[in-house]
Amino acid sequence: MADAFGATMAMLLFVTLLAGGGIYYIVHLKRRQTDLEETLESQQNAAKIHTVIYSKIRDIARLATVREEFTAEISYEDVKEKFGFKLPFTGVKFQMTYEGVISCGCDLTRARVPEQSINGNNATILLPQCTVLDIYPKSGSYNIISNESGVFADKITLEQQQALVDSDLEREKNHLISEGILQRANENVCRILKAQMQAIGINPHVVFLNSDDTSRINAAPDTRLLN
Secondary structure (H helix, E strand, O other), rough: OOHHHHHHHHHHHHHHHHHHHHHHHHHHHHHHHHHHHHHHHHHHHHHHHHHHHHHHHOOOOEEEEEEEEEEEEEEEEEEOOOOEEEEOOOOOOEEEEEEEEEEEEHHHHHHHHEEEEEHOOOOEEEEEEOOOEEEOOOOOEEEEEEEEEOOOOOOOHHHHHHHHHHHHHHHHHHHHHOOOOOHHHHHHHHHHHHHHHOOOOOOEEEEEEEHHHHHHHHHOOOOOOOO
């Protein structure tokens, strides 16, 4: 009688343990499946955000954000020399003004969005520094102030005038850069890009890279170049 009771209890204990183990296995399997589904969904969402960001950037790929007009003055003076002595009546004095336009912006085709930086609707966008996209003189703006030449001097030709303007444009560009025009362009790009991204529900963190940083980013396996 006691042996039968013990066998019955052992059988009930075995069945209970088996049922409990089965329930634990089912619950654990369900939890694991849920975790995998959440991870997959997170990856899919990150991929979607990644695609949306690049698509939006393509729409504004070449972003000119600063356009300024300027007025410049050119003064040129020369005299012929021989054996280290200035020859009389060979001097040239030339002075003119002109108006120009400079535009600066960012080439967004070089933008990067590291996939590991995407968290929900937050993402980091890496951009190259803004550069001078164009600088040119305005047509019809040349104003000759003085054009004096000695009897034996060669007069300034139109080609020489243009060469002087071309050289002065480079000087003017460097002057405007030193005054911070590229920094203002960076600030404008950041403001415009944030507004564009926030309009589609994305909160971007915009980072401008120097040339060395851009090289390192290009080599990273988890970033992608815009096509």
